[in-house]
Structure formats: structure tokens, C-alpha cells
Amino acid sequence: MVAVRRHVGETGDGFPLSSAQRGIWFAQHLLGDIPLTIAQYVDVRGEFDPEIFADAGAATARFFGNPLNMWGPFDDPTWVANDPYVNAEKLRGTTLYLSSRTGLPGRYDNLESEWIKDEEDLTDVVIKGGLIEAAAADCTRRMATRLDELGIPATIDIHDDGTHNWGYWQDDLHNSWPVLGPAIGAS
16 A cells, blocks of 8 residues: 655644555655655556556456556556656655565465465465566666666665565565654654
8 A cells, every 4th residue: 555644734634545656646746845755565667668567458358357447548648647767856855665575485485374375375476476576676676776866865675585475565564664654754
């Protein structure tokens, strides 16, 4: 989940958004001079790659979804206008925490893990979750490099192992809190 909080006087207000992409778009386009903190607890794809989105669209269609209804046409210029990599400068002044794993199996990727039900689930997590997280790590590295090139501070936490698995997400949520909690006025 992406947690977004606008600071308004002593009380402040905030609301959750369901994807990091939408949260970053919000920060880049709508806030102007309003201070904002974004807590990214999902991977951000980084620079626009039509092939990745075509693959995602095909996967959505395989499960009877409508990728055009979900994301719109992939050649629409709005994709680039809302791309956090291309528009990274607009994130200046935002507290950023980016985290990912490498996709290699780690401590939660075994049959003893509370996050794995059976051998089929383990195979699915190691293969599919490994590929998803390896792609997320690549995007995280590219975004980290982009932020560094622009001199925009960010906390980057890329771990040596781990797949796209709830156990690692939970770890990263706890690891991010010392950075993000104070930024949103929470302890």
C-alpha cells in the first residue's frame, strides 16, 4: 500500500492509495508546494517499458481481464507523463524509501515458512515470485540511480535474497518505519 499524508497544521490528514505508481503520480502532479510523504510498500516499475506492460496486459487478458480497461492504451502519451522515472525531479522534497529483493530464494521460501502452504505454492513463489522480484529489483536500482543522478535523497534497501513473498514485504514494512514514520508524523 502507498500511504500518503498531507501535513495540515497540527492535526494533518491522510489517505491510503492502492499503488505506488498512483501515489508517485499524485506527488508529481497535484500537490505543488504541499509537503508530502509517500511510503511505498509495493514495487514501482520505474522507466516506461512498453514490453513489460504488454506482458502484463497479456497476463491480465489470460485471466479474462481487460488490460485497456485497467491501464488504457499502452501507446498513450499519458504513460510517459506519469512515469516516475522520467518525472523523478518532481519527487524532490519527498521522503522516499525504496526496497526490493533479488528474486533468489531466501528464508521465507521453504516448506517450513508460514507463507508457504505446500510444494506447489513453494514452486510458484520461487519461480514466479522470483522473476517478479528480480524485475522489481532491476527497476528499484534504476530508480535509485536516477534519484542519485538528480541529487534527490532516498533510502534504498535492496536485499541479497528474497522473492515476491508476504514475509519479505512484512520485513520491509518494519524496516521502512524508522524512515517513514517520522516523515508522516507517526512514532
